[in-house]
Amino acid sequence: MSKILIRGAKVLGGEAQDVLIDGSVIEAVGPGLSDEGAEVVDAEGKVLLPGLVDLHTHLREPGREDSETVLTGTRAAASGGYTAVFAMANTFPVADTAGVVEQVYRLGQEHGYCDVQPIGAVTVGLEGRKLAELGAMYESAAGVTVFSDDGKCVDDAVIMRRALEYVKAFGGVVAQHAQEPRLTEGAEMNEGVVSAELGLGGWPAVAEESIIARDVLLAEHVGSRVHICHLSTAGSVEIVRWAKSRGIDVTAEVTPHHLLLTDELVRTYNPVYKVNPPLRTERDVLALREALADGTIDIVATDHAPHPHEDKDCEWAAAAMGMVGLETALSVVQETMVDTGLLTWAGVAERMSVKPAEIGRAKGHGRPVSAGEPANLTLVDTAYRGSVDPAGFASRSRNTPYEGRELPGRVTHTWLRGKATLVDGKLT
Amino acid sequence: MQRHLISAADLTRDDAVLILDTAEEMARVADRPIKKLPTLRGRTVVNLFFEDSTRTRISFEAAEKRLSADVINFTAKGSSVSKGESLKDTAQTLEAMGVDAVVIRHGASGAPYRLANSGWIDAAVINAGDGTHQHPTQALLDAFTMRRRLIGRDAGIGQDLDGKRITLVGDILHSRVARSNVDLLHTLGAEVTLVAPPTLVPVGVESWPCEVSYDLDSTLSKSDAVMLLRVQRERMNAAFFPTEREYSRRYGLDGDRMAKMPEHAIVMHPGPMVRGMEITAEVADSERCTAIEQVANGVSIRMAVLYLLLGGNEPAVSHARTNEEK
Numbered sequence: 001m002s003k004i005l006i007r008g009a010k011v012l013g014g015e016a017q018d019v020l021i022d023g024s025v026i027e028a029v030g031p032g033l034s035d036e037g038a039e040v041v042d043a044e045g046k047v048l049l050p051g052l053v054d055l056h057t058h059l060r061e062p063g064r065e066d067s068e069t070v071l072t073g074t075r076a077a078a079s080g081g082y083t084a085v086f087a088m089a090n091t092f093p094v095a096d097t098a099g100v101v102e103q104v105y106r107l108g109q110e111h112g113y114c115d116v117q118p119i120g121a122v123t124v125g126l127e128g129r130k131l132a133e134l135g136a137m138y139e140s141a142a143g144v145t146v147f148s149d150d151g152k153c154v155d156d157a158v159i160m161r162r163a164l165e166y167v168k169a170f171g172g173v174v175a176q177h178a179q180e181p182r183l184t185e186g187a188e189m190n191e192g193v194v195s196a197e198l199g200l201g202g203w204p205a206v207a208e209e210s211i212i213a214r215d216v217l218l219a220e221h222v223g224s225r226v227h228i229c230h231l232s233t234a235g236s237v238e239i240v241r242w243a244k245s246r247g248i249d250v251t252a253e254v255t256p257h258h259l260l261l262t263d264e265l266v267r268t269y270n271p272v273y274k275v276n277p278p279l280r281t282e283r284d285v286l287a288l289r290e291a292l293a294d295g296t297i298d299i300v301a302t303d304h305a306p307h308p309h310e311d312k313d314c315e316w317a318a319a320a321m322g323m324v325g326l327e328t329a330l331s332v333v334q335e336t337m338v339d340t341g342l343l344t345w346a347g348v349a350e351r352m353s354v355k356p357a358e359i360g361r362a363k364g365h366g367r368p369v370s371a372g373e374p375a376n377l378t379l380v381d382t383a384y385r386g387s388v389d390p391a392g393f394a395s396r397s398r399n400t401p402y403e404g405r406e407l408p409g410r411v412t413h414t415w416l417r418g419k420a421t422l423v424d425g426k427l428t
Numbered sequence: 429m430q431r432h433l434i435s436a437a438d439l440t441r442d443d444a445v446l447i448l449d450t451a452e453e454m455a456r457v458a459d460r461p462i463k464k465l466p467t468l469r470g471r472t473v474v475n476l477f478f479e480d481s482t483r484t485r486i487s488f489e490a491a492e493k494r495l496s497a498d499v500i501n502f503t504a505k506g507s508s509v510s511k512g513e514s515l516k517d518t519a520q521t522l523e524a525m526g527v528d529a530v531v532i533r534h535g536a537s538g539a540p541y542r543l544a545n546s547g548w549i550d551a552a553v554i555n556a557g558d559g560t561h562q563h564p565t566q567a568l569l570d571a572f573t574m575r576r577r578l579i580g581r582d583a584g585i586g587q588d589l590d591g592k593r594i595t596l597v598g599d600i601l602h603s604r605v606a607r608s609n610v611d612l613l614h615t616l617g618a619e620v621t622l623v624a625p626p627t628l629v630p631v632g633v634e635s636w637p638c639e640v641s642y643d644l645d646s647t648l649s650k651s652d653a654v655m656l657l658r659v660q661r662e663r664m665n666a667a668f669f670p671t672e673r674e675y676s677r678r679y680g681l682d683g684d685r686m687a688k689m690p691e692h693a694i695v696m697h698p699g700p701m702v703r704g705m706e707i708t709a710e711v712a713d714s715e716r717c718t719a720i721e722q723v724a725n726g727v728s729i730r731m732a733v734l735y736l737l738l739g740g741n742e743p744a745v746s747h748a749r750t751n752e753e754k
Contacts, residue, residue: 193632196636197632198538202630270542314542315536317559318536
């Protein structure tokens with residue numbers, strides 16, 4: 001059966017409509033469509049969104065298959081409503097050659113749960129010294145257009161400038177992990193009242209803000225676009241807002257965890273809250289929400305960072321940084337942005353699908369839910385509330401900060417070019 | 429009292445006074461020819477030291493032995509830890525051997541908290557210093573020393589440090605001693621002032637219950653006790669201060685500065701002292717310096733903590749009296 005009728009879904013949170021999928025394409029959208037010859041999915045009361053796109057995912061393959069693989073990571077993505085993810089370059093070996101990005105790209109295609117668009121490293125081995133062969137990665141089968149040394153900052157101003165300039169030749173973008181390395185030596189958590197008490201090394205906001213300020217000015221100077229990864233402070237918001245007001249071509253992302261959690265949680269010394277950039281203060285959280293609502297921050301990206309249990313079941317200093325996020329992202333965004341009245345579902349679609357696809361040039365993703373478009377779709381039961389149970393994750397890792405926390409919303413169906421990858425909350 | 433001692437901030441005023449009073453009882457034992465109580469006979473305490481600290485370990489060991497506990501010393505060097513074994517596995521291995529309490533010293537802030545709160549082990553956990561976080565028994569022995577010197581050995585029983593003006597000088601940023609002392613002294617009613625170059629004061633200090641000054645000279649005449657914290661010479665390589673000499677000139681305690689302190693005021697140092705840096709030999713060796721007393725008091729305090737955490741309801745010292753009568 002190649003036809004699917006999604007009955008009575010609130011498209012982008014609007015009026016209930018039927019959506020008919022034929023093969024890989026949306027055939028029609030409207031009220032009262034015929035279900036003849038179609039499998040019917042009852043979507044009454046649910047919200048239908050374009051398939052989510054994550055510009056910032058760590059799939060760990062090759063090299064750390066103990067924490068995630070392209071297969072388990074894309075299953076987690078489908079489970080969270082994603083139809084495309086951008087895989088970060090900090091694998092072993094690093095994705096700094098055409099060979100590695102093609103491998104990751106092909107694995108995604110073979111598994112078929114979610115499109116995997118590799119991100120290429122900016123510099124060889126993420127070492128910040130020598131540009132990787134950015135053009136070769138662009139020309140490879142993977143067609144890389146997003147480049148990032150994420151996990152590390154491209155801190156050398158000249159290398160950053162050259163990278164920004166160089167990728168203009170093929171419409172690329174550099175996604176910067178903004179972290180001034182000298183200011184963050186020994187950094188373990190946000191520097192402030194809580195770090196002072198806990199005696200943990202401080203990660204000052206200025207270490208992020210100073211790099212963002214430098215990079216938006218560099219982007220302006222050379223006429224390039226720049227993307228800021230996981231923006232985490234109120235000060236960073238101000239700088240990006242200023243840059244946009246000057247017409248600088250900058251985009252920025254925020255993670256779900258920075259929209260919800262604060263550094264107060266570090267008082268438990270539980271490394272499940274250890275992440276880079278670190279959890280910040282309530283003031284930062286509120287500024288990030290407001291910036292996401294008003295468009296200063298363009299998108300939500302998960303920074304899904306799987307780690308094996310032993311890397312979190314230890315003392316804070318010894319623990320790895322990062323949190324899984326693909327399977328909880330939409331729920332956290334509903335909790336922090338929709339249920340608070342800051343964002344409509346159409347706004348969520350814009351920030352979790354349309355814009356990330358646009359920034360990353362992900363073809364066929366982030367498209368309108370209308371006839372003739374690729375059937376990349378996500379159906380959400382927004383009335384659902386339940387507590388997060390990591391045992392049910394499709395991801396190979398369980399390092400979620402939300403275990404036991406009650407969150408709203410549940411993705412029930414995901415379609416990748418008309419093929420269901422998730423049905424009634426179960427992976428196909 | 430809680431089951432563990434992780435942070436000085438966890439102690440109420442009454443908890444702290446009880447520990448100080450119990451330590452006075454313990455101190456009397458030290459004055460006897462046989463310095464031993466049967467209180468923890470049959471109980472096993474492990475000193476789990478991931479960081480070199482001979483002084484603190486010996487102090488705990490002396491306290492444990494005076495209470496008749498069986499003592500196991502574990503140092504990370506040359507152990508399975510240096511081969512990559514985790515804190516969790518190490519602790520569980522030791523507990524499997526039947527340990528009632530773990531005294532832990534660890535370079536990572538929060539390691540004792542994790543040990544006590546992660547469900548890894550059931551034993552009582554006593555923090556013997558973690559990273560730049562806390563060192564609660566140090567703060568207790570400091571408070572004990574202050575109470576004895578500033579109020580009196582007998583007069584101090586049942587008393588806190590209400591209104592006493594305590595100044596801590598030195599590397600506040602990297603100091604677990606400073607953090608523990610600020611918490612405990614505040615709980616005991618003292619007024620605390622921290623003195624350091626601004627580089628050695630943590631961002632976020634404004635939420636601490638104390639004053640901060642960058643000028644040592646202006647605080648000396650208003651201090652009942654001046655506690656000097658060790659300043660590591662290598663800090664100057666990270667630009668915390670220009671040179672050892674400049675630090676010493678601006679923040680070191682010498683005879684001239686000591687003369688500005690009230691007559692009754694004492695000079696304290698948790699050790700090890702860097703003579704010529706934060707303290708001159710003249711001050712370190714003076715009658716007013718309590719560094720050696722602090723070491724002696726450390727054993728009494730640690731006996732009191734071990735007794736109160738592990739000893740249950742039996743009175744601490746009555747056994748000993750009975751033994752003496754025999």
